[in-house]
Amino acid sequence: MQLGAIFLDNAVVNIEFPAADQEVLPGVQWGSIDAFPSPAYWAYQVYARRIIGTKINYKLGSTLKEEVGACLLGGHGIPANVGVAAFKKMKALGVFGEVPPHEDTLHVWLSEPLQIAGKDVRYRFAKQKAKYLAAALDKLQNDAPPSDSGKSLRDWLLAIPGIGYKTASWAVRNWLDADDVAILDIHILRAGLIGGFFDTKLTVERDYLVLEQQFISFSQALGVRASELDALIWLEMMSSPKSVHGILESLTLSPTERKKSFVPRRTKQRHTDANQTTLLI
Known part of the structure; x- marks a missing residue:
């Protein structure tokens, strides 16, 4: 022992x-x-x-839109502080409100330099992430996501372009505090x-x-x-x-x-x- x-x-x-x-x-x-x-x-x-x-408090957003957006904007070669900064900027611009911005608008906003520790930092993959974020916001605006289990919500999120198992599991774990998925x-x-x-x-x-x-x-x-x-x-x-x-x-x-x-x-x-x-x- x-x-x-x-x-x-x-x-x-x-x-x-x-x-x-x-x-x-x-x-x-x-x-x-x-x-x-x-x-x-x-x-x-x-x-x-x-x-x-x-x-550890791992939740990033106060709504499912925000949580999915935060996870989409992070990961996949994007440093954590850059992903968080991009999410906070999008939130401040009202991206996760009732009327989602057009993909082109998201691209413009994501292409603008981020202020991190007093320095201008470029967000990578701005065009690609704008496309994915627009699709995610559209689905979350118009469809009702399941909430009975982590896996059911993850399967629902996997239908969104640009969201794979890791990103979907990340959003689900954060939002539902789910134990039936893992972020690998x-x-x-x-x-x-x-x-x-x-x-x-x-x-x-x-x-x-x-x-x-x-x-x-x-x-x-x-x-x-x-x-x-x-x-x-x-x-x-x-x-x-x-x-x-x-x-x-x-x-x-x-x-x-x-x-x-x-x-x-x-x-x-x-x-x-x-x-x-x-x-x-």
Whole structure:
């Protein structure tokens, strides 16, 4: 058994986890709760955020139109800060109101420089994204989207040009807080490769739904919500590029060499929150 302690002012919350050598899934060990990025590490971080009250707020819009628009304007080679800036500009211009602008108008607005940290930044793929955004707004304006499950809304969104599984899943997870879909971007895929919960023979282009089910099964085995886990893994993997690349490089070594080369990164080194955890192993 492993024991994690979370300190909240004068209170201490203890959480028990299986031993590091126990399997969370067939062939996948829990690992140590202070070894980034082991399965136990992810489970511990989700529980710690819940208790401390620092759950990741991943919703971007206040309406489904805004949420779909925000996700369409981000991803696919567009830096997060650029996508958010473009979304905020479109929102300020009234793009997500009752009367959607014409595609040509959207193209003009998206072609204008964005102000980010005092600098002019060009938004990539302005013409293409204007076309996709116009189609999305038209469908959302004229059709009634389902809301009974994440997958049903995702299937509905997939009919919109320019929206694939990742973008649709992103919008659905954000809007419905859905746990029956997963956003399989490069950060989640790397975590699955390192953690061993993804089949390395599968690709997101051909096998999105199979990989998605593997991720959902992994979250269920950890006892956490898929939506929370997805957001947490994305944030931590994105924030730790050097650690991630070092671990990925170690995967090309033999098992003996890999064991010698991998040194778990301590959790207490990864957080600046004064209320964050102290670990008892």
